[in-house]
Amino acid sequence: MKQEQIKNPDSRKNLRNRFFIVLSIILLTVFGIDRVGFSPRRVDGAIDNLIFVVSKFFPEDYFQEGGAIEWTYEVASGAFIESIQVGVLGAIIGCILAYPLCLFGSKLTAPNKVVLNTTRTSVNVIRTMPELFWVILATTALGFGPFAGLVAIIIFVVFVVYKMFTESIDALDPGPLEALNATGATYFTSLRHSVVKEINPIYFALCIFMLELSIRVSAVIGLVGAGGIGQLLNVERVYFHWDNVSAIVLAMTAMIVILEIISTSVRSRLLR
Amino acid sequence: MNVIYPTGTHAMKDVSLDINEGDFLVIVGKSGAGKSTLLRTLNGLVKTTSGSINIFDKEVTTSSKRELREIRSKTGMIFQTFNLVTRTTVFNNVLTGRLGEMSTLRGFFGLWSDEDKKIAMDALKEVEIEEKAWTRASKLSGGQQQRVGIARALTQKPKLVLADEPVASLDPVTSRKVMDYIKKINVELGITTIVNLHFLDLAKDYAERIIGMYDGKIVYDGMVDDITDADFEKIYGGQLTEEDYNETRTN
Numbered sequence: 416m417k418q419e420q421i422k423n424p425d426s427r428k429n430l431r432n433r434f435f436i437v438l439s440i441i442l443l444t445v446f447g448i449d450r451v452g453f454s455p456r457r458v459d460g461a462i463d464n465l466i467f468v469v470s471k472f473f474p475e476d477y478f479q480e481g482g483a484i485e486w487t488y489e490v491a492s493g494a495f496i497e498s499i500q501v502g503v504l505g506a507i508i509g510c511i512l513a514y515p516l517c518l519f520g521s522k523l524t525a526p527n528k529v530v531l532n533t534t535r536t537s538v539n540v541i542r543t544m545p546e547l548f549w550v551i552l553a554t555t556a557l558g559f560g561p562f563a564g565l566v567a568i569i570i571f572v573v574f575v576v577y578k579m580f581t582e583s584i585d586a587l588d589p590g591p592l593e594a595l596n597a598t599g600a601t602y603f604t605s606l607r608h609s610v611v612k613e614i615n616p617i618y619f620a621l622c623i624f625m626l627e628l629s630i631r632v633s634a635v636i637g638l639v640g641a642g643g644i645g646q647l648l649n650v651e652r653v654y655f656h657w658d659n660v661s662a663i664v665l666a667m668t669a670m671i672v673i674l675e676i677i678s679t680s681v682r683s684r685l686l687r
Numbered sequence: 688m689n690v691i692y693p694t695g696t697h698a699m700k701d702v703s704l705d706i707n708e709g710d711f712l713v714i715v716g717k718s719g720a721g722k723s724t725l726l727r728t729l730n731g732l733v734k735t736t737s738g739s740i741n742i743f744d745k746e747v748t749t750s751s752k753r754e755l756r757e758i759r760s761k762t763g764m765i766f767q768t769f770n771l772v773t774r775t776t777v778f779n780n781v782l783t784g785r786l787g788e789m790s791t792l793r794g795f796f797g798l799w800s801d802e803d804k805k806i807a808m809d810a811l812k813e814v815e816i817e818e819k820a821w822t823r824a825s826k827l828s829g830g831q832q833q834r835v836g837i838a839r840a841l842t843q844k845p846k847l848v849l850a851d852e853p854v855a856s857l858d859p860v861t862s863r864k865v866m867d868y869i870k871k872i873n874v875e876l877g878i879t880t881i882v883n884l885h886f887l888d889l890a891k892d893y894a895e896r897i898i899g900m901y902d903g904k905i906v907y908d909g910m911v912d913d914i915t916d917a918d919f920e921k922i923y924g925g926q927l928t929e930e931d932y933n934e935t936r937t938n
C-alpha cells in the first residue's frame with residue numbers, strides 16, 4: 416500500500432525564501448569585498464606587516480626595567496584612574512538624571528499626556544545623533560580633557576538608561592499603581608510606593624551595568640580628546656611608541672574583564 | 688449618568704442608581720456589560736461623560752483633585768488581580784491604605800505613625816492573615832493575596848468598599864472564603880459594599896440587593912429573592928438556548 420506523504424503546504428514557498436536569503440548573503444559579501452578593496456595580494460602584504468608590528472608591539476625589553484610595562488605602571492596609571500573617575504562620575508550623574516526622565520517618558524507613570532509626549536519627542540529627536548557627535552561637541556565647547564569626557568558620558572548614560580528603563584517601566588503591571596491611586600494617595604506618593612518598589616532592583620542592576628559601560632566608553636573616547644587613558648593612548652600612537660600602545664591595550668583589556676566579572680555578579684545578586 | 692470611552696464605546700447608558708448606607712449590593716452581568724466601568728466611576732477612576740454622581744454628599748464628577756482624593760480615601764477598592772505590590776511585605780502593602788489620610792510629605796517617605804501600624808495590623812487580623820505580615824506579597828497564594836487586598840481596603844477605614852470581581856481568578860472553595868470575609872466586613876463593620884460578580888449563583892448567596900447589567904444599562908434592580916427567570920434572561924442576553932442557560936447558571 417502506498418504511504419500517503421505528509422507535506423507542509425508551505426514547503427515550496429519556504430524553499431524559495433531560503434534561496435533568496437542565501438543569494439542576498441552572497442551578493443552582500445561580494446559587494447563588501449568590492450568596497451573594502453580586498454585582494455589576495457593585500458593579504459600577503461598584511462602578514463608581513465603583522466610580523467613587523469608584533470615585533471614593535473612586544474620588543475625584547477617589554478617586561479624589563481624601563482620597558483613598556485613599567486612605563487604603563489608608573490606613567491599611564493594616572494590616566495587610567497582619570498578614565499575610571501570620569502566613567503564612575505558620569506554613570507552616577509547620568510543614572511540619577513535619567514530616573515525622573517524615565518518616569519516622565521513611560522505611558523504608565525507620566526503625570527499627563529503633555530509631559531509624556533514632550534519627554535518622548537525631545538529624547539527621541541536628540542537620540543538620533545550618534546554618540547561620537549556628543550564627544551566632539553563637548554571637546555569643541557569645553558576644550559580637550561576629562562571634563563568634556565564627563566559631559567559626553569553623562570549624555571550617553573542618560574540616553575542608554577532612558578531607552579532600557581522606560582521599556583521596563585512600560586512592561587510593569589499597572590494594577591498596583593491604580594490601586595494606590597484609588598486609596599487617595601497623590602501622584603508622587605502612589606509612584607513611590609508601587610512602581611518605584613517594583614522597578615528599583617531593575618534600576619540598580621542597570622546602574623551597575625552603566626558603570627561598567629561608561630568606564631569602558633570613557634577609556635575609548637579619550638581617543639578623540641576627551642582625556643584619560645584614551646588620550647594618552649592616542650599620543651603614544653602618534654609617536655609610534657608601539658610597545659606603550661600595546662601595554663595600555665593589555666591593561667585596558669584586563670580592566671574590562673575585571674569590571675565585567677564584578678558587574679555580572681553584583682547584578683545577578685540584585686535581581687534575585 | 689453616561690460614560691463614553693475615548694474609543695467611542697458607550698459603556699454606561701443613562702444609568703441611574705441609589706445606594707443606601709450599609710447596603711450589600713451585587714452587580715451581575717456578563718463580560719463587557721459595564722460592571723467595572725460603573726464601579727470605577729464611583730471613585731473617579733473613570734470619568735463620566737455626562738450626569739452626576741453623589742457620594743458622601745460630595746459630587747464626584749465636578750470635584751477638585753483634593754476633593755476626589757478625599758472621596759477615594761474613604762472608598763476602599765478590591766481588584767480581580769489583587770494589585771498588590773509584589774516586591775514588598777504584606778504589611779507594607781496594607782499600610783499603603785493609610786496614604787490617602789496622610790500629608791503628602793509623610794506619605795511620600797512612608798512615615799507611618801504607630802496608630803497607622805495598629806490599624807493595618809487590625810485589618811490583617813480581620814481577615815485572619817496576620818501571621819503572613821512579614822512575608823513578601825509575591826509569595827502568597829491567590830486567596831491569601833486577595834485577603835491582603837481586603838485588608839488594604841479596610842486600612843483606609845472606608846465608608847464604602849468597591850470590589851471588582853474579587854473572586855474571578857480564584858477556585859470555587861477559596862472564592863467562597865473570600866466572599867465570606869467581604870460579607871463579614873459589611874455585616875460587622877457596617878461598611879457599604881458593592882461587589883461585581885460574573886455569576887448569579889454566587890451573587891444569590893451573598894447579596895441582599897442585586898443590580899443586573901446588560902450592554903451598559905441597568906436591566907434589573909431588586910432584592911435577591913424576587914429575581915425571576917425572565918430577569919435572568921435579560922441580564923445574560925435574551926435568547927439563550929436551554930443549554931447556555933443551564934451552563935451559566937451552574938457555573
Ligand SMILES: Nc1ncnc2c1ncn2[C@@H]1O[C@H](COP(=O)(O)OP(=O)(O)OP(=O)(O)O)[C@@H](O)[C@H]1O
Nearest residue numbers: 692694696698716717718719720721722723724725
Ligand atoms: N479603558 C477603556 N477604554 C475603552 N473602552 C473600554 C475601557 N474599559 C472598558 N471599555 C469597554 O467598555 C465596555 C464595558 O466594559 P467593562 O470593563 O465595564 O465591562 P465588565 O462588565 O466589567 O466586563 P468584565 O466582566 O469582562 O470585566 C466594554 O465594551 C469594554 O470594551
Ligand SMILES: [Mg+2]
Nearest residue numbers: 722723724852
Ligand atoms: Mg470588569
